[in-house]
Amino acid sequence: MVKGKEKEKGYLALVLHAHLPYVRHLEEDCLEERWFFEAITETYVPLLQTFEKLLEEKVHYRITLSLSPTLLTMLADPLLLLRYQRHLQKLIELAKKEVARTRRDPDMNPLAIMYLKTYLNIEQYLHENEFLLIPKFRELAATGVLELITTSATHGFMPAMETEEAIYAQWEGGLSTFEHFLGYRPRGVWLPECGYTPGIDRILKQLGVDYFFCDSHAIEHAKPRANRGLYAPLSTGYGVHAFARDRESSSQVWSTYEGYPGDYDYREYYRDIGFDLPMSYIQPYIHPKGIRVNTGMKYYRITGKGDEKAPYVPQWARQKAEQHAGHFMFNREQQVLYLHEQLDRKPIIVAPYDAELFGHWWYEGPQFLYHLCRKICSDQEHIQMITPSEYLEQYPQSDTGHLPLSSWGRNGYGEVWINQDNAWIYRHLHKAEKKMAELAQRFQAPTVLQERALNQALKQLLLAQSSDWPFIMDNKSMVTYAVRRVHEHLGNFHRLFENLMNEELSKTWLGELDAAWPIFEELSYRVYLPANEHKLAIASGLETEMHRTKRRVLMLSWEYPPKVIGGLSRAVYDLSRALARQGEEVHVITSHVHGYPSFEQLEGVYVHRLPCLLESDRVEFIDWVLQLNIAMVSYVEHLADQGHYFDLMHAHDWLVSPASRELKKKYRIPLVATIHATEFGRNQGIHTALQHQIHSQERQLTSEADQVIVCSQYMQQEVIPLFELPAKKVRVIANGVDPTNLVLQEERLRSRIHYALPDEKIIFFVGRLVREKGAQYLIEAAPHILRECPEAKFIIAGKGPMKSELEKMANQYGVAHKFLFTGFIDDNERNALFHHAYLAVFPSLYEPFGIVALEAMAANTPLLVSDTGGLSEIVEHGVTGLKIYPGLVDSLRDQLVFALRNEQELLRMAEEATNRFEHAYDWNALAGQTIKIYDGLTGNLVIS
Numbered sequence: 041m042v043k044g045k046e047k048e049k050g051y052l053a054l055v056l057h058a059h060l061p062y063v064r065h066l067e068e069d070c071l072e073e074r075w076f077f078e079a080i081t082e083t084y085v086p087l088l089q090t091f092e093k094l095l096e097e098k099v100h101y102r103i104t105l106s107l108s109p110t111l112l113t114m115l116a117d118p119l120l121l122l123r124y125q126r127h128l129q130k131l132i133e134l135a136k137k138e139v140a141r142t143r144r145d146p147d148m149n150p151l152a153i154m155y156l157k158t159y160l161n162i163e164q165y166l167h168e169n170e171f172l173l174i175p176k177f178r179e180l181a182a183t184g185v186l187e188l189i190t191t192s193a194t195h196g197f198m199p200a201m202e203t204e205e206a207i208y209a210q211w212e213g214g215l216s217t218f219e220h221f222l223g224y225r226p227r228g229v230w231l232p233e234c235g236y237t238p239g240i241d242r243i244l245k246q247l248g249v250d251y252f253f254c255d256s257h258a259i260e261h262a263k264p265r266a267n268r269g270l271y272a273p274l275s276t277g278y279g280v281h282a283f284a285r286d287r288e289s290s291s292q293v294w295s296t297y298e299g300y301p302g303d304y305d306y307r308e309y310y311r312d313i314g315f316d317l318p319m320s321y322i323q324p325y326i327h328p329k330g331i332r333v334n335t336g337m338k339y340y341r342i343t344g345k346g347d348e349k350a351p352y353v354p355q356w357a358r359q360k361a362e363q364h365a366g367h368f369m370f371n372r373e374q375q376v377l378y379l380h381e382q383l384d385r386k387p388i389i390v391a392p393y394d395a396e397l398f399g400h401w402w403y404e405g406p407q408f409l410y411h412l413c414r415k416i417c418s419d420q421e422h423i424q425m426i427t428p429s430e431y432l433e434q435y436p437q438s439d440t441g442h443l444p445l446s447s448w449g450r451n452g453y454g455e456v457w458i459n460q461d462n463a464w465i466y467r468h469l470h471k472a473e474k475k476m477a478e479l480a481q482r483f484q485a486p487t488v489l490q491e492r493a494l495n496q497a498l499k500q501l502l503l504a505q506s507s508d509w510p511f512i513m514d515n516k517s518m519v520t521y522a523v524r525r526v527h528e529h530l531g532n533f534h535r536l537f538e539n540l541m542n543e544e545l546s547k548t549w550l551g552e553l554d555a556a557w558p559i560f561e562e563l564s565y566r567v568y569l570p571a572n573e574h575k576l577a578i579a580s581g582l583e584t585e586m587h588r589t590k591r592r593v594l595m596l597s598w599e600y601p602p603k604v605i606g607g608l609s610r611a612v613y614d615l616s617r618a619l620a621r622q623g624e625e626v627h628v629i630t631s632h633v634h635g636y637p638s639f640e641q642l643e644g645v646y647v648h649r650l651p652c653l654l655e656s657d658r659v660e661f662i663d664w665v666l667q668l669n670i671a672m673v674s675y676v677e678h679l680a681d682q683g684h685y686f687d688l689m690h691a692h693d694w695l696v697s698p699a700s701r702e703l704k705k706k707y708r709i710p711l712v713a714t715i716h717a718t719e720f721g722r723n724q725g726i727h728t729a730l731q732h733q734i735h736s737q738e739r740q741l742t743s744e745a746d747q748v749i750v751c752s753q754y755m756q757q758e759v760i761p762l763f764e765l766p767a768k769k770v771r772v773i774a775n776g777v778d779p780t781n782l783v784l785q786e787e788r789l790r791s792r793i794h795y796a797l798p799d800e801k802i803i804f805f806v807g808r809l810v811r812e813k814g815a816q817y818l819i820e821a822a823p824h825i826l827r828e829c830p831e832a833k834f835i836i837a838g839k840g841p842m843k844s845e846l847e848k849m850a851n852q853y854g855v856a857h858k859f860l861f862t863g864f865i866d867d868n869e870r871n872a873l874f875h876h877a878y879l880a881v882f883p884s885l886y887e888p889f890g891i892v893a894l895e896a897m898a899a900n901t902p903l904l905v906s907d908t909g910g911l912s913e914i915v916e917h918g919v920t921g922l923k924i925y926p927g928l929v930d931s932l933r934d935q936l937v938f939a940l941r942n943e944q945e946l947l948r949m950a951e952e953a954t955n956r957f958e959h960a961y962d963w964n965a966l967a968g969q970t971i972k973i974y975d976g977l978t979g980n981l982v983i984s
Contacts, residue, residue: 050271050376050387051426052416053283054409055253057230058084058395059108059195061508064120066556069328072521076114077127080173082336083399084115085162086406088176094413095185101413102425104187105177105395106230108195109217110506112174113559116221121171128166132159134325134335138313141321147351148339154354155337174221181222187427189226190218193560196505197457199237199445202470205477206505208243209567213502213560215247220562225664227429228252230392232507233457234285234448241276241443246674248667251281251428253392255448259284262441271379271387273431275438282443283428288375289391292368300364301402304342305356308349309401311340338403361404365411366419373422388431389423433729462510465526472501472530475537480568483540493545494565496553497536502560504529590625591978594676594686594703596696598668600630600647606808607891608716611751611775612692618967620644624974627686629672650675669699676703688978692716694734697741704744710977713745715755717888720762721909722812724886739763747973751775751889752910758888773970774910776963777894792876795860800833801940804877804901806870807884807892809840814883814906814926816846821933822855829940835873837862874899879939879946885926887911893921897957902946904935920953 060079063072094101114120135156142148169176180186192198193213201207211229219225228251229244236254244252251273259266259274259282266274273281293299300306314326314335326333340349341357372389379387398405416425449456458466479497483490504526512522532553539545595616599609616626621644632638632651640647650671676686676699690712691700704711719734720726726735742748742763748770750756756772759765796802807813815836825832836846836859843861850856865873874880880896881904889910896903897914903921905911915921922939924931939946 047421048376048386048424049380049422050389051424051431052289052372053104053388053390053426053428053431054102054412055104055106055230055390055392056087056395056398057106057108057191057392058111059106059191059230060111060114060396061506062110062114062194062503062557062559064114064117064558068123071327071331071333072518073120073123074127074333076120077124078334078336078400079396080115080124081128081131081159081162082403083396084173085165086399087395087409088173088180089165090406090410091180091186092176094410095180095183097414099413099417100425101185101417102187102427102430103185103409103413104189104228104427106189106191107177107218107222108191108230109193109214110195110559112190112217112221115173117558125166125171128159128163130325131336132156132163135159135337138337151339151352151354152337178222187226187228187429188218188222189228189230190214191230191232193217193563194502194506195232195508196502197233197447197454197507197510198231198235198240199447199454200235200458200466200469200510201473201505203473203477204239204243205480205568206473206501207240208246209476209498209563210502210505211243211247211249212567213563215249216562217560225667233511234258234392234446235454235457235507236282236443236447237445238442241278241280241282244280245278246667246670248664248670249280250432250666251283253390254282254284254443255446255452256284256287257452258282258443258446259441261444261446264441266441267439268383268385268387271383271389272385272435273388273428273438274443275440277440277442281428281432281438283388283390285392285448286375286389289368289372289389290393292371293391293393293397300360300368300408301397301405302342303360303364304344305353305360306342307338307352307357307403308340308342309338309403311338311349313337313339357404358407361407362411365408365415368408368412369415369420369423372416373420376423385435388426388428390428430729433733456514457507457510459514461516462513465504465510468526468530469501469505472504472533475533476501476565476568479537479540480565483565484569489545489547489550490540491565492550492554493536493540495560495563496550496557497533497540498563498565498568499557499560500529500533500536500553503557504533590623591687591974592625592627592685593619593974594689594709595626595628595692596672596689596700597628597630597692598665598695600628600649602636603631603633606716607775607889608693610891611716614776614778614963615967615970616645617643618963619970621964622967622971624971629675631668648675665695666698669696669702672696672699673702673706677706680707688712688974690714691741691745694719694737694741697737701740701744710746711744712747712749712973712977713741714749714751715742715759716751717886718755718758718762721758721886721888745769746977747771749773749970749973752913754909754912755888771973773966773973774961775889775891775894776961776966777891777898777957778963795835795873795876796833799831801829801831801878802873802876803832803834803936804837804873804880805835805882806837806865806873806880807882809836809838809842809846811842812884812886813840814885816842816849817883817927817929817932818881819846819849819853819855819859820929821936822850822858823853824933825936825940826855826858828937832858832936832940834859835862835877836860837865837870837873839864870895871899874901877901878943879904879936881932881936882906882911883924883926883932884908884911890914894957894961897950897953897961900950900954902939902950903953904939915953919949920956921949 060076063076138152139156142152181188191214192210196210198207215225229249231252234253234255236258256270259270262274270284273283275281312334314322315332325335339352341352343350375389376387446452479494483494486494509522509526512518597612599605601609601613616628619626627646629648632649638649686709688710689700689703692714693716700711718738719731723731726732742765750759750770750772751774753772756770760767760770805815809815818834847861850859880901882892884906887909893903893905893911893914905915905923906926907923908926915923917923922935924935
């Protein structure tokens with residue numbers, strides 16, 4: 041959201057919903073694939089070009105764009121993209137013929153030239169991007185101008201589904217598909233057809249969704265009445281926010297009578313040369329069977345209500361698009377000026393539309409959007425564009441109400457999707473829902489072949505549930521195709537059901553189905569398990585309340601080995617084991633890792649892995665945090681229902697803040713919070729909405745905690761003023777390193793020749809490749825260092841968002857031949873590199889503690905670190921290692937040259953560092969300090 045405007049009275053949320061049914065077929069020349077081809081040419085590419093043009097012109101617009109799972113899958117499908125390239129070539133060929141055919145027609149020839157230029161421009165744009173549009177949407181989203189959301193798996197009409205399992209499967213399928221292509225889960229969703237039925241909000245909340253869109257009458261009929269009406273979101277009973285469609289802005293675009301697209305100067309959609317020109321001429325460019333179709337080349341304007349049409353004049357249409365954008369903006373201004381006086385907050389006007397309206401149905405639609413964004417962002421001061429997430433960040437509290445069944449279809453309920461023309465499909469769909477649940481419960485430990493069949497059965501049911509099929513039957517456009525698709529998918533489903541139940545599976549037929557329907561590859565049939573079976577089973581080995589004698593500690597951490605993103609994972613792992621050794625009953629609640637059990641007991645620690653998160657880096661991962669917290673709360677409630685309670689909770693970092701605060705209030709147990717790093721420190725300030733959100737979670741966690749633990753004096757001095765905490769509330773307990781983790785496995789020790797030449801000295805860096813870890817300074821210093829000490833060899837181990845940038849820097853500085861970027865390394869390879877290294881270097885800008893420095897000490901590896909944070913406290917310059925000024929390349933250069941020329945000095949310092957490590961950073965002693973804090977909060981608890 042643009043900051044700094046002081047006079048705005050309200051906001052406009054422009055929402056575009058991009059969706060097409062899954063029309064990918066193995067056979068060539070499927071007529072319905074043209075829907076997809078037309079949408080790319082006429083909507084998706086023009087919209088992307090419009091968005092990018094606005095960004096280049098520094099227009100700070102905001103648009104919310106919903107990309108449906110079926111559309112995303114088709115946009116990434118190699119077969120469809122190959123066919124689309126052929127389609128585009130035919131369009132270019134036709135446009136060239138049209139330029140020649142109309143060369144003596146002063147009205148039509150400029151239009152033919154316009155189409156040819158348009159198609160050539162699209163071809164060039166797509167070639168530059170390898171015909172892949174999803175990365176372009178992702179890039180725009182990363183800038184903040186677009187908020188990307190999604191919808192359910194196949195756009196199923198939720199009010200017509202009978203079982204909760206069916207609704208859950210549709211939403212999990214949609215969210216996981218979006219995550220597969222975009223790398224994160226969205227905060228909001230588009231309800232298919234804006235179809236709401238009570239209970240959907242509970243499932244959306246369970247899946248981590250913050251908001252959805254509904255039609256206006258859903259809010260108007262909510263109970264109790266929404267005090268702010270349609271112009272602020274309403275929180276449902278489960279805390280998901282419903283944004284209502286604004287009637288006035290909707291009618292100005294959609295209305296048959298007053299909508300802008302009906303203006304007489306705009307291009308006429310229904311006059312296309314595919315129907316107008318002789319068959320002998322047009323046949324190579326329509327369907328091979330001679331079926332006339334739209335080509336996209338249209339030469340007439342709407343003109344009037346009659347059949348007589350005048351030639352299209354693009355200049356007139358462009359002028360109208362700009363005028364209508366101004367008119368639309370003026371009306372929104374008047375709305376917010378009125379509403380601002382009526383409400384206790386700035387109103388939000390939600391204007392949602394089908395994306396395909398812009399460009400496909402309304403040729404000038406992208407021009408309208410371009411002018412609208414420019415005008416709002418520069419020509420007035422009362423209204424500002426915003427996304428729903430930004431609005432919720434500004435106004436996190438909303439009225440609460442219960443919404444009724446509703447949709448945005450004809451008459452507002454389910455009439456479009458359930459009527460005499462299409463109601464017959466639902467008895468079959470409902471029967472299939474129940475059979476799918478039966479399969480999920482029966483086959484909980486399937487063979488590989490059975491699992492393939494079960495997943496395929498789920499695909500076929502999801503595809504049959506698409507709301508597009510009953511919609512087509514209602515509007516009588518392609519009824520035969522819609523009926524065929526329902527029959528085909530349900531037929532496949534029932535055959536799979538019978539084959540599974542009778543143990544008669546055919547590998548050949550399954551292979552044919554897999555080839556025909558390459559969609560939802562990440563989705564498991566287990567989403568159809570009943571809701572209570574999504575809970576993890578309680579391990580039979582847990583002590584009962586009656587017989588336990590230990591304090592039971594609930595430890596929350598989003599990462600725990602084998603999931604290792606940063607130092608937090610290792611710290612929680614080592615601390616939990618040390619606590620267990622000293623008599624605490626520690627239960628670590630963390631996220632699931634594929635291939636690892638949901639529950640296990642490791643070295644006395646009970647580890648519970650919740651199957652709700654997938655891998656992602658931190659920035660993208662924010663969209664999963666709420667889902668993890670909901671799962672944690674739900675799971676602990678399940679433990680309590682089984683009679684297993686906790687005496688104290690220990691939360692690690694902001695990612696578990698919501699769950700820890702909720703559980704503390706619910707069960708009235710003490711809360712200890714360890715802050716491993718702060719968002720303020722990582723970024724040297726709070727600069728973005730995302731950083732503000734994380735900072736807010738940190739503040740709330742430290743405020744709610746009974747005791748806060750930090751790992752260094754540096755962190756203590758940071759968090760006390762940052763979060764306005766009393767000094768006595770913040771205790772320093774350092775991290776440690778288990779020396780056994782640094783023991784080399786000689787049989788697995790990779791030879792030094794894998795990393796460097798015999799005469800080269802290895803300068804070793806290991807850590808996340810992010811700005812605050814400072815690896816970029818090694819590259820900047822390298823040219824001078826190599827001039828002085830050509831024997832240096834730099835090894836950069838780890839992964840992170842800067843990896844490709846660092847590799848590019850090494851090339852630019854001409855030192856790439858002296859750098860080896862290993863990517864992620866496991867513990868044994870890390871130990872090997874510590875063993876082979878001449879020097880370990882950690883030039884961090886921000887380091888709350890610096891556990892890698894302890895690892896180097898434990899491995900007896902000489903050490904050079906930045907004089908910052910916890911590193912300053914670990915290393916004594918000239919005694920246990922070398923220090924540099926953080927961020928100063930000259931300082932790093934000089935100390936590295938000194939180190940490379942003074943090996944004996946380095947070895948002496950390394951020996952002293954190892955001696956100090958053994959006394960100061962032992963986990964058993966650190967766990968003892970932690971237990972003293974626990975005792976202070978619970979008493980020296982012994983349960984008998």
